[in-house]
Amino acid sequence: MEREALRIPLEDIPPEGLSLEFELGGEILADCIPLSAPLEARVFLIKRGIDVKAIGHVKTAVQLQCDRCLEEFVWPVEEDFEVEFRPKASMPHREETQLTREDMEVIFYEGDRIPVDDLVREQVLLAVPVKKLCQEECQGLCPYCGKNLNQGPCGCKLRRESPFAVLQELLAKKAHS
Ligand SMILES: [Zn+2]
Ligand SMILES: [Zn+2]
Structure with a gap:
């Protein structure tokens, strides 16, 4: 029609x-x-x-x-x-x-x-x-690296949330000061 x-x-x-x-x-x-x-x-x-x-x-x-x-x-x-x-x-x-x-x-x-x-x-x-x-x-996009999180984790979250990572950062800072 x-x-x-x-x-x-x-x-x-x-x-x-x-x-x-x-x-x-x-x-x-x-x-x-x-x-x-x-x-x-x-x-x-x-x-x-x-x-x-x-x-x-x-x-x-x-x-x-x-x-x-x-x-x-x-x-x-x-x-x-x-x-x-x-x-x-x-x-x-x-x-x-x-x-x-x-x-x-x-x-x-x-x-x-x-x-x-x-x-x-x-x-x-x-x-x-x-x-x-x-x-x-x-899951949307990672606000840090922009990766589509439906396709798997990007690593940013792990790095930010792991207490060891925070500790490592502190130790690294201390080593530099
Ligand atoms: Zn979507
Ligand atoms: Zn990311």
Whole structure:
């Protein structure tokens, strides 16, 4: 399906709803998070008066960089979602922060098309963890020599924590004084 076709005109949504199934290529998402697998999506759109409800599923994998060791790793994403589209013209002025009836995610759309492609990309971004770790027990980098400690110890810690090392340092100082 072409990109343009993923902005669904309201008039194309029949009363019984519209089922879409599509795949987006390994495009770079906003926030510079590259996809490492195609983004597979299923979306069902159904009208509720002037609102449109979207129920769907996204599946892909993204390439992230570990916050601790800076290595790149692949994070699989598979999420169900349910959001409600409302015309921007109906956006409440004073109640913007008010929660909706069911705490459902609400997206305000402009014009007469539902941006389904933006919707699925956003769902992927929502699934990306705030703290990005290649593994829960990631050891990170040594603050002294910069070695990736997941690949084994570097020796700095040993040198700093061994009481003998401290003693040796003291003896060496004494010898020089
Ligand atoms: Zn890591
Ligand atoms: Zn080190």
